[in-house]
Amino acid sequence: MNHNPPVLTITLNPALDLTAQLAALEPGAVNLISDCHLHPAGKGINVARVLKDLGHPVTVTGLLGEDNQDRFVELFAQCGIQDAFVRVPGSNRQNIKLVEQSRRVTDLNFPGICASEETIARFADQLTSLTQSHELIVVAGSLPPGLPVDTFRQWLQTLHEQQKKVVLDSSGAALSAGLAVRPWLVKPNQEELSQWAGTPLHTEAELMAAGDRLAASGIKHVVISRGEQGVLWYHHRCWYRATPPPVPVVSTVGAGDTLLAGMCHGITLGLEQTSALALATALSALAVSRTDVGIGDWQKIDQMVAQIPVELLRASL
Numbered sequence: 379m380n381h382n383p384p385v386l387t388i389t390l391n392p393a394l395d396l397t398a399q400l401a402a403l404e405p406g407a408v409n410l411i412s413d414c415h416l417h418p419a420g421k422g423i424n425v426a427r428v429l430k431d432l433g434h435p436v437t438v439t440g441l442l443g444e445d446n447q448d449r450f451v452e453l454f455a456q457c458g459i460q461d462a463f464v465r466v467p468g469s470n471r472q473n474i475k476l477v478e479q480s481r482r483v484t485d486l487n488f489p490g491i492c493a494s495e496e497t498i499a500r501f502a503d504q505l506t507s508l509t510q511s512h513e514l515i516v517v518a519g520s521l522p523p524g525l526p527v528d529t530f531r532q533w534l535q536t537l538h539e540q541q542k543k544v545v546l547d548s549s550g551a552a553l554s555a556g557l558a559v560r561p562w563l564v565k566p567n568q569e570e571l572s573q574w575a576g577t578p579l580h581t582e583a584e585l586m587a588a589g590d591r592l593a594a595s596g597i598k599h600v601v602i603s604r605g606e607q608g609v610l611w612y613h614h615r616c617w618y619r620a621t622p623p624p625v626p627v628v629s630t631v632g633a634g635d636t637l638l639a640g641m642c643h644g645i646t647l648g649l650e651q652t653s654a655l656a657l658a659t660a661l662s663a664l665a666v667s668r669t670d671v672g673i674g675d676w677q678k679i680d681q682m683v684a685q686i687p688v689e690l691l692r693a694s695l
Contacts, residue, residue, distance in 0.1 A: 409476075557595070592612075659686050
């Protein structure tokens with residue numbers, strides 16, 4: 379029997395990601411691409427793939443364009459992920475990610491399919507049906523044009539009132555709206571948390587102070603990703619820090635989604651705090667050495683976990 383809890387992930391604005399490798403981006407000039415990879419994506423879909431590899435039964439939903447859905451359908455079938463996306467007229471957006479040898483990533487993200495009132499109503503019905511059989515619900519990524527932020531907030535408020543474990547990973551207005559309804563876990567990166575706070579957050583102390591505000595509002599888990607500088611995690615009045623060792627970087631695309639999946643896995647399985655954070659950090663660190671999303675070599679993961687120090691930074695507010 380599978381003891382890993384089932385997970386529902388919501389991706390309202392999926393995309394086909396074209397990830398291109400190049401030496402260095404020169405704006406205004408002709409840039410030669412050394413390698414490229416086109417794959418179905420969206421933060422919730424990436425999280426779903428990692429959670430499936432970790433042994434969770436996973437269902438994905440959101441809004442999926444009918445005209446270019448084939449790659450998504452093939453991916454879900456290949457991974458054994460339950461497809462509960464609401465189909466909508468039109469094509470899913472295609473984003474471009476330019477990855478330089480210096481590790482810098484330039485994202486060109488397009489707006490996506492406009493959500494009509496009829497589409498929004500259909501998704502709301504689908505969400506009501508799916509949440510009856512899921513306690514852990516990951517809401518990740520941006521909102522499509524046409525979807526009011528207040529409608530998004532109302533969906534999360536309903537889930538909160540149903541005592542669902544809502545995991546939120548978004549940015550901008552969607553992040554602010556979601557934080558207002560006190561999700562179970564949030565995972566902003568340093569830039570996203572700075573945007574929410576309305577001021578640049580540079581130091582660990584500044585990030586933790588902003589995280590304290592979120593925790594004081596009733597959010598149980600605050601996870602702040604800082605790239606190669608590691609991860610901060612607030613839980614049970616304690617702050618922890620995990621720092622990954624240097625790893626060869628192929629692409630940072632999907633590393634944050636992998637971290638989020640690892641945190642959900644470790645927490646729901648009841649792993650001890652330092653073990654849960656070390657595992658999630660190891661998964662994320664190794665994700666940057668891959669061009670695809672998912673779990674690679676478990677032996678490498680075990681070796682990486684052993685190299686990651688997890689420190690208790692503060693034991694109470």
